[in-house]
Each structure stands twice: as C-alpha cells, then as structure tokens.
Amino acid sequence: MEEFMKQFQAVLTPLAQQQQRAPTVEDIPRNILDAIDPWSPEKMDEFPLTYFFSVLEDLTTQLDQHQRLAVLRMKLRGSAQHFIVENPGLKDGPTPYNNVKAALLRWYAKDDPDKLAQRLWTLKKLETETIRQFAERTRRLAQRLVVAEHGGELDGEMRRTINAKAVRAFVRGLAGQIPVLMAANIPDDLETAVSKAEELCDLLNISSETTEKDQYCLNAIRSGRSESANLKCWFCGE
Numbered sequence: 001m002e003e004f005m006k007q008f009q010a011v012l013t014p015l016a017q018q019q020q021r022a023p024t025v026e027d028i029p030r031n032i033l034d035a036i037d038p039w040s041p042e043k044m045d046e047f048p049l050t051y052f053f054s055v056l057e058d059l060t061t062q063l064d065q066h067q068r069l070a071v072l073r074m075k076l077r078g079s080a081q082h083f084i085v086e087n088p089g090l091k092d093g094p095t096p097y098n099n100v101k102a103a104l105l106r107w108y109a110k111d112d113p114d115k116l117a118q119r120l121w122t123l124k125k126l127e128t129e130t131i132r133q134f135a136e137r138t139r140r141l142a143q144r145l146v147v148a149e150h151g152g153e154l155d156g157e158m159r160r161t162i163n164a165k166a167v168r169a170f171v172r173g174l175a176g177q178i179p180v181l182m183a184a185n186i187p188d189d190l191e192t193a194v195s196k197a198e199e200l201c202d203l204l205n206i207s208s209e210t211t212e213k214d215q216y217c218l219n220a221i222r223s224g225r226s227e228s229a230n231l232k233c234w235f236c237g238e
Contacts (some may be wrong), residue, residue, distance in 0.1 A: 008050035022051060033074065041108060041119060042126065043163050051110050068097040079122075083107060097107050116145040120165065123173045131201060135170050135194045141227055143168035177204065 003085050036059060039052040056075070060068050062076040069091065073084060083104065084090065090099040107115070120141050125134040142165040148160050154162075167190050171182050 004090060026072060028063065033071065035059055036075050038070065038075050039080065040079050041079055042123065050103060053105075055143070065095050065097045067102060068198065072097060072100060080104065103194060113148045116148055117139065120145055120169045122173075124167050125173050125175050131174070131197050132194055134173065135166075135190055138170045138173065139166045139190060162193075163189055171197075174193050 036056055037047070037052075039047060039049065056068070056071060060071055063071070067103075073081070076084065084100060087103060090096065090103050093099060120138070123138060123141065125131070129137070139162070142162045143154075145165065146162045147154070150158055167186060167188070170190060170193055171179050171186055173179075174182075174197055178197055181200055182193070182196060187196055
C-alpha cells in the first residue's frame with residue numbers, strides 16, 4: 001500500500017506543479033495584446049507615456065513582472081525599443097518590468113535639452129498625419145526645446161529661435177523628395193514652409209513615400225522643362 005501511494009504521488013506531483021506554474025509569454029491572452037496601442041516617442045504629445053503605462057497595467061493585472069515586460073517590449077516602437085536593448089541590466093532582478101518602466105519615465109518624461117534636440121533632429125512625418133499636423137507637432141517640440149534651453153517666459157528672440165528650429169526640422173522630416181526640393185530655398189517661417197510643402201505634394205502626387213512614378217516626374221521637373229520647350233514627363237506623359 002505504501003509503495004502504491006508513492007507511485008500515485010509521483011504521478012500527481014508533476015500535474016500539480018504544472019497547474020501552479022506561472023503562465024508563459026505564450027499564455028498572454030490575445031485580446032490583451034490587441035487592446036494596447038503601441039507607443040513611440042514620436043507620439044508623446046498625443047499619447048503620453050504615463051497614460052500608456054496606466055492602460056497597460058490596467059489590462060495586465062493578472063500577469064507577472066516578466067510577462068508584463070514581454071507585453072511592454074512588444075508594444076514599444078522606435079527609440080524606446082532601442083533604449084531597452086541598450087540597457088540590458090534593467091531586466092535583471094525580481095521586478096524587471098518596474099525597473100524598465102522607471103527608467104523609461106526618467107528618460108522620456110523630463111524635458112532634457114539634449115534629448116529634445118535629438119528627437120527634433122530625427123522627427124519624421126507619420127503616414128497617418130497631414131503636412132499641417134506634422135508642422136504643428138514639430139512646432140510644439142521646437143518650443144519645448146527652446147524653453148528647456150533658455151527657461152522663463154517666451155520673448156521675441158525665443159519665438160524666432162522656435163520658428164527657425166521648427167522650419168528646419170519640418171523640412172527635414174517630410175517624406176519623399178520634398179526635402180530635396182525645399183533644401184535650396186528653405187522658407188523663413190513655418191506657415192510658408194507648410195504651404196510650399198503642400199504645393200509640392202500636390203505637384204508630385206505623393207503622400208508619404210516616393211513612388212517610382214514620382215521619381216520620374218521629379219526628374220522631368222529637374223530638367224527645367226517649360227511650356228515653350230514642349231518637354232513632357234517620360235513616365236506620365238504630362
């Protein structure tokens with residue numbers, strides 16, 4: 001009888017351990033992943049990092065630290081992903097999710113001039129936003145940078161600096177060949193830059209990425225064609 005009980009216990013123990021084990025990353029319900037929108041530093045103005053964490057934590061209350069970290073890594077985009085890769089030590093210890101969360105909040109929540117300058121330099125127009133929306137996002141980031149650099153209330157000199165930084169970042173961050181066409185004669189103010197970019201966008205018939213057709217049309221434009229020369233684009237025929 002004693003031998004039988006030992007054998008019976010040997011069968012039950014692995015089953016009990018399997019039931020008590022923490023769920024793995026593969027066990028994370030798909031509906032949780034689908035309900036959490038990705039976050040990138042480019043969306044910080046419209047989608048604050050603190051709000052992103054509050055949504056993630058509300059939906060993952062049943063997950064452990066490692067699973068929450070897995071969800072977090074799947075939902076981060078852009079430089080935020082690289083931040084985790086470049087700081088592997090954050091994932092050590094019993095609370096890796098809390099460690100990474102605290103580090104991300106320290107890095108992105110504070111208006112550090114160097115970080116803001118880096119963001120402004122690498123800012124790119126999103127496919128989901130219009131040219132004017134991108135210009136406004138650029139202006140807000142340029143203003144945050146200038147305020148972080150100089151402090152105090154905005155004065156005339158600071159506003160001129162904001163405008164200059166915003167115009168350069170706006171032109172640099174546009175899609176396709178528009179930055180190339182505008183580089184030789186960058187407008188003095190953001191509104192003029194927006195109008196010129198919209199005009200070029202209509203002319204080249206592009207939205208976010210340069211297509212092969214756009215490239216051919218651009219070559220025709222660069223050739224200096226005129227009505228009198230009767231030159232046509234060899235791709236679209238216009």
